[in-house]
Amino acid sequence: MFKLVFKQYKCKSNSPDLTEVVKIDDCVFKGNDQEKIDINIVQRLSISNVESPQTMPGVKSPKDWRSYTLTNHPGIIVIRNPFSERGRRYWIARCLRDYPRTPNIVNxxxxxxxxxxxxxxxxxxxxxxxxxxxxxxxxxxRWTTFGYHHNWDTKIYDEEMQSPFPEDLSSLCGLFAQALGYADFKPEAAIVNYYPVGSTLSGHTDHSEPNKSAPLFSFSFGQTAIFLIGGRSLEEKPTAIYLQCGDVMIMSGESRLCYHAVPRIIKTQTSATSSLINEDAVNADIKTGTMDKDLFHNVGDPQFWEPFSRYMDDSRININVRQVLNPGDVKL
Ligand SMILES: O=C(O)CCC(=O)C(=O)O
Ligand SMILES: [Fe+2]
Structure with missing residues (x-):
């Protein structure tokens, strides 16, 4: 069933049937006839009980996040684009300019x-x-990895921390982990996936981590993905959702070991639609903490941003972060 649905969305046709793809925001906010059906698929998640919400430049305050769960896939949480335009640009630039450099590993x-x-x-x-x-x-x-390195041939993590886990990405994950009640989460390995329009990621589960109970954090930027989330076996019919630019998805609990895939990337954005609105007042004193302060400033400069914008015009980027070790494990 999973493979069949994957094929349907992957098909080379320019106009696959997208009527069943869940667009998370619309379900809850639009008071149209579809609401009754969709409310069975998506539910609003309140995380207003965040005790001491940290913030980070480029990310909205947790009280303003719009968070959702999928009724039929317990453990999946989607936070609908909690970033500012500058924030999104920062992470895109990190994924293109910095993360694919030695000693990180690229394909x-x-x-x-x-x-x-x-x-x-x-x-x-x-x-x-x-x-x-x-x-x-x-x-x-197509990908770069850092932190503990996953060997794609043996499907095991290498003994050595192959490259340091970037502090800014660690802070970003910490912000979401804390807000969702996973204060102990330790980001230890990441893969950045690069998807030119037309590319796909076939159905799989992420089960190589010795720690299979910690959640997995996924950040999407650029063009929109159709993301399939299924069950523990390929027999179960997956649900198709859109992951749009800025969306943060958490695979926790039951869904952590479920099949998932990206059968299609849909070009939904042009560089013209993502102009920089002055939502982050960037002044010389802004505390960027673990982030690259110069980069955070520079992404607002049209000339600096131009090559990144051109790349993203027909691409999607996904950052996928995992905890590898169990609490108390000695380092690999
Ligand atoms: O691109 C995505 O949204 C998913 C990537 C993924 O599943 C993975 O890297 O294991
Ligand atoms: Fe995955």
Missing amino acids: LNERLFDESVRSDWWKQLSLCSDGAEFQRIKSAM
Whole structure:
């Protein structure tokens, strides 16, 4: 059943049937006829009992988050774009410019790309003036990993912390973890997935982590994904939801080990629709904490932002963060 639904959305047709894809916001806020049906699928989640909500530049205050659960998939939480435009730009720039650099690991094959591209992909892409070569380098980037490194062949985590977990991403996860009652969550491994429009991620479960009870945090930026969330077996029919730019999804509890996939990326945004509104007053004194202060400022500069905007025009980025160890485990 899961594979069949995956195929339906993946199909090459330009107009697949999207009527059953759940658009989380609309379900609860629009008082149309569909509400009665959709309310059985999506429920509003109140996290107003946050005790000491921290905040972070570029993220709205937790009291303003719109959070939802999926009735048929206990443990899935979606927070509908709690970022400001500047905040989204910051994380996109980190994923493109910084995270794919050595010592982090990227998927780029050593037979197809020389060391300069594999160690600093974005820089080499920016320097490339040949159109065809630019396209080849751009579309080859599919993932980068950091923290404890997951070996995709053996499906186990390597013994060594392969590269330090970025402090800013750690703070970002901490903010959501704390607000949702997972104060003990330790971000230890991340994969950033790059999805050019037309690419997919097939059905799988994430079960390599020795710790399978800690939640998994997922951040989506750029173009919209159709995300399938199923059950513990491929027999169960998955629910299709849209994950839009800025959405934060938490896979916790029962859903942590469920099948999921991305059968399609839909181009919904153009650079023109994401102009920078002055929602973050960025002054010299703003406390950016663990974030890169210069970058937080620079993403508001149209010239600086232009190459990032061009990349995102036909791409989606997903940051997927996991805890690897169980409490009390010695470090791998
Ligand atoms: O892109 C997504 O939303 C999901 C990515 C994912 O499932 C993974 O990296 O394991
Ligand atoms: Fe996954």
